[in-house]
Amino acid sequence: MDRYHQGSLAVQERVGVRELAEHVGRSIGPGIRDVAAAFLALQPHLVVGAADGAGRLWASLLTGPPGFVRAAGPDRMAVRGGLPDGDPLAGALASDGTRVGTIALDPRTRRRMRLNGTLAVTDGGFAVAAEEVFSNCPKYLQKRQPLERVAEGPGIVRRSAELTPDQERAVRAADTFFVATTAGAGGADASHRGGMPGFVEVLSPTELRWPDYPGNAMFLTLGNLALDERAGLLFPDWEGGGLLQLSGRARTGYGADGSRSVRFRVEAVVESLHPGRLRWSAPEYSPANPALPGAPHRGRTTR
Template sequence: MIRAYHPGTRAVQDRVGVRELADHVGRSIGPVVKDVAAAFLALQPFLVVGAADARGRLWASLLTGAPGFVRADGARRITVNGGPAAGDPLSGALGRAGTPVGTIALDPRTRRRMRLNGTLEPVPGGFAVEAEQVFANCPKYLQKRHPLQALPEGPGVLLRGDSLTPAQQDALRAADTFFVATTAEDGVDASHRGGGPGFVRVRSPHELAWPDYPGNGMFLTLGNLAADPRAGLLVPDWETGAVIQLSGRARTGFGADGGRTVTFTVESVVESLPAGRIVWTPPEYSPANPPVAAHRGSTTT
């Protein structure tokens, strides 16, 4: 078995019928940060990190800094200068040795992204991650944007709660991008989801849903959810730098037409306007984004 695939992932691959494709794509996953990946990381002004907090709730957090704040530190390790903003749900977890973390570096300017999962080690001024899984993803569903400015000041956490406010619901309905952290027995993974505005459906203040668009065939996110329903979402507002973080549980529904829908139950919400946030240009939408209305069908679990 390819090391990246645990039984939950295999179960989803088999249900969808992509085991052969998954085996082929999975050969690209390894623990080495290659030179091209190191060069890519050195150019990025933000990094998304997923982990569990002290209560076991899963979150995804946005870390920002001048390019170079994330760098390869040898062939199997990256170092991050700084950490999460004050009040971030992962401020404690990202200071604890041995914390399993998933990271994703995404460049909206070029529609490139890479993921690195491993184990955290605190270092002076930040933390390091000993790599266990390193791999790139295709540019599907990534909206193109360019940074305008970094804003050094910000009030920090604005709201905490256990359900979505009307304004937060509106922000999610308008979102074209979010990040999702999931976990299983082999660690934590952080991934990207994108689509046209409206692809995130707000069913109530306590429930969201989104279509699972065709990707690389590995099904790492859905495989983790099959093994452990905990999930953390990070929804950025690219034009203001605000972020909404959600922690809860998710399940996948499989439709008779082959489509898939993920349903997320909201348990905790944090909305922030952090210092160091980056403001971006309006998007050039990915040509791969499916029409939103085409993904409103019934599903079965």
């Protein structure tokens, strides 16, 4: 199988990690192994990335009791339930043939698994025919414990074309967000970004920037952005249970010192409090998180 498209290959060549990427890419396959199936069955949430009816990319969060996501065969994932009315991807996840990228991330264990494929509507939910299934290392994942499930919520709180001052503060305080990207006909992908609070910079109400930390050398996200600038970001408020979803366009910048950063231009914003959301404990930060310039030594304690 072709593990990488031309966008990822171009980034790998530019960074000088083609050989490593080819080795790591052998872990990508269409099958859901037993260990992956067991992992899915324990998860209380799933991040899904896709395009809405207007072609905008979004990342959304589905929640439910463990078992609401499960392997329904060696190459099929089943999800019970869906997104509440008003979520930007509610329509896409109720439409056969939607190309989706998903990531199941367990803050309790710092484990994560990605599954990308094509959606089919089922009775009471949807299924995804898996085309790419793989796990990632625990780098930049903060450890958290679930506290409670909040049964009620007002749904969509605010829609706009730019960030409010409170939303800007939430982005600056974030230690985790999710990013949905696409390679067009190559399908969708959902990934994770993490770091110490402040690693995402708010340059203006319509522009963000974050560093691209060293990862697994696949460059699936940056590879997608090299072909298609559309992207969707999801910032969870872990302790309060709120969601901040952004849709826009992103470009990667390469520094002379080998550093990389991504600039994101905001085009649409949705803030919500979904019913059934989970509240989580304060984080134990990943020891892999780079220190931010000018930040004091953080140690390894929970904030």
